[in-house]
Every structure is written in C-alpha cells, then in structure tokens.
Amino acid sequence: MTDKSNHDQKLSGSFDASDNAAVVTRRRALIMGAVTASAVISIKPALAQTAGSVLNCEIPVPGNHAAGGYIGADGKIVPPDTPGAFPPAGRHFTGEEVKRAMNGRSLPGTSYEQSKAYVNYIRRLQSGQSGFTCYASLQMPR
Incomplete structure (x- = not known):
C-alpha cells in the first residue's frame, strides 16, 4: 500500500490493530515528554535554591x-x-x-x-x- 492510500485509509476510519498501537504509543510518548519537561522546569529552580541555601545554612x-x-x-x-x-x-x-x-x-x-x-x-x-x-x-x- 502506498503512503497516500495508507493515509486515505486512516482518514476513512479503517484502522488495523498495528495502526492503533502506533497511535497509542505516539500519544504516550508525547505525554511522557510533556511530563518530563514539566519536571525539569520544576526541579531546576529547586536545585538552584538548594545550592543557595546550602551555602547559607x-x-x-x-x-x-x-x-x-x-x-x-x-x-x-x-x-x-x-x-x-x-x-x-x-x-x-x-x-x-x-x-x-x-x-x-x-x-x-x-x-x-x-x-x-x-x-x-x-x-x-x-x-x-x-x-x-x-x-x-x-x-x-x-
């Protein structure tokens, strides 16, 4: 099947099990990436604050x-x-x-x-x- 017909088939709603698994896997990866990025943004200021407080303890x-x-x-x-x-x-x-x-x-x-x-x-x-x-x-x- 060509990429175009595969794309058309997905748009028309006829999925097979492997297509569904790929979509779920991609979605899960995007969610994990968002969670990880959020954690990094939250942790970095905390580490900076900790470093400062260590020198002031x-x-x-x-x-x-x-x-x-x-x-x-x-x-x-x-x-x-x-x-x-x-x-x-x-x-x-x-x-x-x-x-x-x-x-x-x-x-x-x-x-x-x-x-x-x-x-x-x-x-x-x-x-x-x-x-x-x-x-x-x-x-x-x-």
Missing part, C-alpha cells in the same frame, strides 16, 4: 549536644581546662565559610590553628548533631 561550633565544651585540635569535645583546646566559637559559621575553610582558608575571626580545630570538629559531626545536615549538604556533588 549554619553550623554551630560546638553544637547543642556539646554546649560548654571546648574544641581540641583533633576536633573532639574536651573539658575547658584541656591544654591547647579552643573555646566555643562566638557565632555559627555559614556553609560557604565552612566550604572555604575546608579548601584551605581560615574560618572568619579565628587563628589558623583554631580554624583547623573547628573544621576537624565539623568533619566529625554525625547525624542528629547540630550542623550535621548543613555539613552533609556541603559534601554532595553538584
């Missing part, structure tokens, strides 16, 4: 679980009278500040050694501790 040093403790050079919480330990940071650090510190810079308002101890503390954070979600977000590839 905050990590307390130390967190609520260790309030009053000092930070040892290795990042462990130690009693205040421990030699070489650093007092709690006077503020929370943003994800952006921590990310820079993990790449070799110092945390704002800290000495090199103090920053190193605080970063070691942050690296030791575990699920359920203040700041863990922020730190975990920094570890996710983009």
